[in-house]
Amino acid sequence: MTRKKLAWQIFPPFLVIITCALIAISWSISREIETFHTRQTTQDLETRAILAAKQLSGQMSLANRDQVDRLCKELGSSTATRFTAILINGDVIGDSEKQPEQMDNHVTRPEIAQALRGEIGIAKRFSQTLRQNMLYVAIPILDNGQIIGSMRAAISIAELERTLAKITLRLVGGGLVVALVAALVALVVARRISRPLGELQKGAERFAEGNLEQHLPISPVVEIGSVAEAMNSMAAQLDERLSTVLRQRNEQEAVLASMIEGVIAVDTNQVVLRINRAAAQLLQIDLANAPGRLIGEVTRKVDLHRFVERALSSSEPVEAELTVLNKGEERNLQAHGTPLRGALGQQIGALIVVYDVTRLRRLENLRRDFVANVSHELKTPITAIKGAVETLLDGAMDNPADNRHFLEIASRQTDRLNVIVDDLLSLSRLDRDTEKEDMPRTRESLLPILESALQTCATAASAHKIQVNLFCSEQLQARVNAPLFEQAIINLVDNAIKYSPAEGVVTVEGWQEASKVMIKVQDWGVGIAKEHLPRLFERFYRVDAARSRDVGGTGLGLAIVKHIVQAHDGKVAVHSNPGEGSVFTITLAAD
Ligand code: ADP
Secondary structure, eight states, X not given: OXXXXXXXXXXXXXXXXXXXXXXXXXXXXXXXXXHHHHHHHHHHHHHXXXXXXXXXXXXXXXXXXXXXXXXXXXXHHHXXXXXXXXXXXXXXXXXXXXXXXXXXXXXXXXXXXXXXXXXXXXXXXXXXXXXXXXXXEEEEEEETTEEEEEEXXXXXXXXXXXXXXHXXXXXXXXXXXXXXXXXXXXXXXXXXXXXXXXHHHHHXXXXXXXXXXXXXXXXXXXXXXXXXXXXXXXXXXXXXXXXXXXXXXXXXXXXXXXXXXXXXXXXXXXXXXXXXXXXXXHHTOOTTTOTTSBHHHHOOOXXXXXXHHHHHHOSSOEEEEEEEEETTEEEEEEEEEEEEEOTTSOEEEEEEEEEEOHHHHHHHHHHHHHHHHHHHHHHHHHHHHHHHHHHHHTTGGGOHHHHHHHHHHHHHHHHHHHHHHHHHHHHHHHHHHHHHTOOOOEEEEHHHHHHHHHHHHXXXXXXXXXXXXXXXXXXXXXXXXXXXXXXXXXXXXHHHHHXXXXXXXXXXXXXXXXXXXXXXXXXXXXXXXXXXXXXXXXXXXXXXXXXXXXXXXXXXXXXXXXXXXXXXXOEEEEEEETTTEEEEEEEEEOO
C-alpha cells in the first residue's frame, strides 16, 4: 500500500464531499429557481393576457380585425410580449408579431384548444411563425358567459433560459468561491491535525534514538494531547528502567572488573559473551575484541579450549588445572566451569572462572624442596654420628687412640646438628612472628647494634686473624627490632669472615642517603660467580656445599638475613665477583 501524508488522506475526500454537496445544492436550487421563474412568468403572461383581453372587450370579431391587430401590436411592443387574439373558430384576428391573415388557424394549438374549452392553456413549443421556442399562456375571452375567443400571451423561452443561465452562472460562481474557501479551510484543518502528529512522530524518533529526556509538546487537540502525554510517561518509565538496567550493568561490570579471578562466559557455540580484565590478563586475550567471537579465535591456549568443551558438555561443575604460557612464563591456573542456565533451566552456555595458583604451587614446591633439603642436611651429620658410633661399637671403643677421634667426630657433628636446628628454629620463629605481625620495632641508634654484632663475631675473626672495621655515625638511627637486626648483621659478617682468606679485612659501614639508611658488609674474599647471585638468598642454597659445610655453614644464613630485612620493609642486595670479594647492602627507610 502506498503511504500518503495524513493531510493528503483527509483533504481529497473532504474536497470531493464539498464539491458533490455544492453540485447537489446548486442543481436543486437552480431547479427550484427554474420552476419558480417559469411559474412566475406563466402567471405574468396570464395577467398580461387578461389585461390585453380586457382592452379588447367588445371588439372580438372578424370585423374589428384591424383594430384588434393594432392593439396587439401596440401592447406587444410596449411589453416585449407577443399577444395573439384568436376567435372561437381558431382564426387569428390580431398578432403583435405577424399579419393575422397570413397566420394559420390556431384551433389545434394545444393552449388555444384548452382556452377555448374555458381553461387556462399553457404550452412550450417551437413557434413556426417566429422560428424559436416560446412559452404560451392562453386565456378564454368571455362575452355574457359565452366563450368567444382567446387571448394568448407568449414570450421567447430563449429569454427565460438566458435569465436562468445567468442565475445558474452566479450560483456556480458562488459555489466555486465557497468550494475554494472550503478547500482552503480543509487544507488548514488537515494541516492542523497532521502537524501535531508530525511532532509526535519526530518525538517518537527521538525516543527511539535514546533521547528520552526531551518531552513531547502537549497538543491542544484532546486525542493527540493524550497520546503525547502517554508517550511522555512511557519515555519517563523507559528512562527510569534504562537507568536501572544501566546502573545494574555498571555494578556488574565493576564487580567483574575488580575480581582477581578471571571470568569468561561462553554460549553453547563457544562464542564469548562476557570476559573480565583478570581473565584477559591471565589468558592474554584482547579484552575489547573478545565478546562475540569464538573462544578458539580469541586465544590459542589449547588447554582452555578443551576445558571449555568439557564445561559445555557437562551438566555438572567441572574443575581442572591449566598450565599456560604467559609472557614466556609458565603459569598454573585453577579453572572451574559451571553450566549457565537460562530462565527455563536450559543450558545456554558455561561460566569459566580461572585463578592464578602459580605462587601457591611454587610455595608448595618450595616447601617440598625445603623438607627434602632439611632431611638431607640432617642426614649428613646423623650418618657421620652413626658411622662414628658404629665404628666405636665395632671395637674402636677399646682403642684409646681411636675412640677419642670418633667421639670427637660425633661431638662435631652433634654441634653441626645443633647449628642447623638453631637456624631452622630461628627461621620458623621469624615466619611465625612476621605472619602474626608480632615483631615490635623501635627507633634505635644503629651503632650499638653493629658493635654488638661485631662483638659476637670477634672470636671467629680472631681465629682467622681477620680485621673487622666499623664505620658508622652515632647519630644513625632506624626503626628496627634490635635483636633480629643484629642477627642479620651477624650472619653477613660471619659469612664475610668465613669466605675471606686468613688475615683478610672485613668492613662494616652504616650511613644515611636521602631518606634511606644503608648498611654495607664488604669483604675481599672468594667472591661469588654471577650465575649464583639470583638464588643466593634461597633456603639451603649454597655455591659450594662442601666448602660451606667445612666452614660450618648451613645454607640458611642469607635466607634468614633476607627474611629479617623484609620484615623491616627493607631490601638486601649483593654485588660480587669471583676472587674480588663481595658486598652485601641492606637498605632501610630512614624515618
Ligand atoms: P652458608 O651457611 O652456607 O654460608 P648462607 O646462606 O649464609 O649459607 O650463604 C649461602 C651461600 O652464599 C654460601 O654457601 C656461600 O657459597 C655464599 N656466600 C655467602 N656469603 C658469602 C661471601 N661473603 N663471600 C662468598 N660467598 C658467600
